[in-house]
């Protein structure tokens with residue numbers, strides 16, 4: 001079982017269909033007993049609706065947190081960066097919580113990151129706020145998502161531009177694994193130590 005703290009920064013990548021979301025829900029979510037907000041812009045997580053409280057805008061998120069809700073599914077009705085930034089602000093101000101961002105590349109780019117997303121990445125730890133950024137496209141993600149992370153989960157990637165972006169955090173002897181891993185297998189990297197992990 002990976003040792004990932006709820007106030008840490010985790011970067012999860014791999015081409016589409018390799019098992020990022022499945023692993024995150026099955027392995028990572030149960031590790032965090034505190035407040036968890038799962039951002040689901042593609043509305044792919046209806047399976048969480050039984051156990052998670054559904055909100056669709058920053059105001060509803062704020063009210064749910066104030067009411068003491070601990071497991072929250074955020075399915076935004078507005079896909080704008082303004083809505084996203086405000087959601088990050090609400091979580092940062094609340095403190096002691098973990099934000100899961102499935103499809104993180106929809107809300108940043110290689111050159112731009114929203115103010116409150118950046119605040120969580122750079123200053124969240126001291127407020128007890130952790131974040132898990134998932135993406136199939138590291139090339140389109142802001143460098144902070146990788147440079148500030150302590151935990152890396154790397155499933156198979158295919159494109160050289162994506163591999164180039166994450167290669168520097170992978171120990172040399174594991175770099176060929178990035179494009180040879182089988183589906184649902186992944187590299188788990190912490191403190192420059194990598195392990196190949198089998199499916200859950």
Ligand SMILES: Nc1ncnc2c1ncn2[C@@H]1O[C@H](COP(=O)(O)OP(=O)(O)O)[C@@H](O)[C@H]1O
Nearest residue numbers: 014015016017018019020021022023184199200
């Ligand atoms: N460890 C696993 N064992 C069996 N099936 C899996 C596993 N991981 C993922 N899958 C299946 O593979 C498909 C793609 O997984 P998903 O997590 O949605 O991929 P991604 O988020 O990387 O695009 C899903 O149908 C999922 O149920």
Ligand SMILES: [Mg+2]
Nearest residue numbers: 020021022102
């Ligand atoms: Mg997914």
